[in-house]
């Protein structure tokens with residue numbers, strides 16, 4: 001198994017779409033990230049704060065780090081100094097904490113609002129109603145250090161392609177609705193639609209994804225032992 005080879009094959013498959021590939025490197029050793037880096041990858045995604053910070057410290061500083069996992073408010077401060085984009089903003093309280101910590105760093109942090117599109121109960125994310133509450137809320141109107149760049153979502157983990165497609169379509173519809181909204185504050189610049197993982201990225205691209213978060217296809221299966 002070679003990371004460079006996996007990347008080459010993946011890039012060939014997605015090359016006709018204008019999308020950013022985020023290499024999801026969670027649980028993988030820095031040596032494998034270095035291989036990907038040598039093969040040209042500059043966007044890496046992690047889902048745990050400690051691991052993200054450790055890898056940031058060990059790897060080249062031109063990497064753009066994406067936080068893609070559930071983020072606890074008390075850990076926001078560890079990543080605001082360097083994180084490129086937080087994909088997993090799923091509450092106004094979390095957004096408020098990001099604003100507070102980013103202000104201390106005097107740096108604007110790009111965020112995606114994570115939507116609940118899957119059938120599964122366990123997945124995090126906002127409903128459409130909650131999304132518009134945040135977008136139209138007082139907190140965001142006053143915020144100076146967070147910028148909302150788009151939406152993120154995860155489809156149900158299933159073999160049923162129709163189901164996955166339906167969920168991505170629903171996310172794309174909400175994305176277009178937000179994009180078309182003229183009333184939103186200046187710090188909402190909707191451009192990115194982060195959807196698609198190893199198992200469903202083809203469908204995600206067909207349904208309008210601008211950002212793929214791909215781990216297994218690049219780095220192989222994860223071992224959680």
Ligand SMILES: *Cc1c(COP(=O)(O)O)cnc(C)c1O
Nearest residue numbers: 024047068197198213214215216
């Ligand atoms: C792990 C993870 C991915 C990548 O999953 P793969 O199936 O390995 O491609 C994408 N998004 C999120 C939020 C993840 O936690």
